[in-house]
Amino acid sequence: MVDIQNMSFGYRRHSPLLHKVQLSLSRGHIYGLLGKNGAGKSTLLKNIVGLAFPQAGQCLIDGVSAQRRLPSMLEEVYFLAEELYVPALTAAQFVANTAGFYPRFRQEELTRYLHEFEVPAHAVLSKLSFGQQKKFMIAFALATNTGLLVMDEPTNGLDIPSKAQFRRIMASALTEERCMVISTHQVRDLDSLIDTVVVLHDGQIALNHSLDQLTDQLTFATLPTTDTTPVLYAEDSVRGRQAIVPNATGAYSRVDLELLFNAATSGSSTLLPYLKQPSYAQPV
């Protein structure tokens, strides 16, 4: 669905933010895009959907360059920015003005999502609270049924029950025809929702693995502080050393996304080279 080839981008000429990024995203998956503040997550997403133009390389959507912004491509893409602009319209007026751009938009889905999110269906959007506005836009984005749905920090500003509702709605909205990309800081919100983790660090894709691959290759464990087994990455905590070690036995351990993210962005760990090895080359 999305194919990024050798893409570079920077807001100023001599300080590229993204450097020769390579990334492919397929339909039927929910990708979690993680990165530190200022790593360029939003910039990457804007390049994907054609809101920013790569300075080198290209971003393709179904083989067509996103920056050409062809109507046939735009009706297949919905981008939900982190900061919303919500006009002073009622939901019905907003739908009447906007839904026409998305041929597969379904009013009954929007109604169902709004009901589940407990957003009043007839209020003027700009009069709603920030969280309610956000939930309205998430519901609208999902109801457009575009092949590519990109959401920048969708769970920001959602209260606790809304986050569970968000996961429920997202899980039921994924089909084999849709590719969903969610950028986030709050990894715990998305734990079992995403199937693939993409980490952006130092202008490049540091990690792009499915959770299944990660559990096959890695074990996440708490080791006693005195334990000196070689680890791929470890952090000291009150409970002991939170460690990532090679998965030698094939046993399952749940991926600790926070620890994985810290490992991928620490620069010093041996984790990334280990994951890059083809699995047959790894000691068992």
Place this chain on the structure above:
Amino acid sequence: MLACVKSKCNQEEINMEFKDNEAIYLQIAGYMSDHILLGKWAGDEKIPSVRELAGDLQVNPNTVMRTYDLLQQQEVIYNKRGLGFFVAPEAAQQVKALRKERFLQQELPEFFKTVSLLDISLEEVQERYTRFQQEQTATLPS
């Protein structure tokens, strides 16, 4: 583990909290098998679609698809093209057989290991097991 916490408008609200040491798709398979053993889902009854269950559990549909693949392969559920998934007529027996097999393969050897390590005789085990069965029948609601 998965547990139903409250009922709301006839629709079960499922509180999903997964264990850290077993793959989520297996935990969901266990949860579905429990439903079948407890008789909540009868033979040839239609079960939730992959997307419905993924929504209820707030997990990625691909994870639930993996569960359904496994349960199909174990002949606990079956797929009717275009209609969805159904509980196999002999599903409860099938689940029991699979669990018995797993118990005999994995848990029983562990039990034997402890029993022999602590020099507990099989007679003592037998005696206690008989007492356990008696207590069970006594506490059963009439």
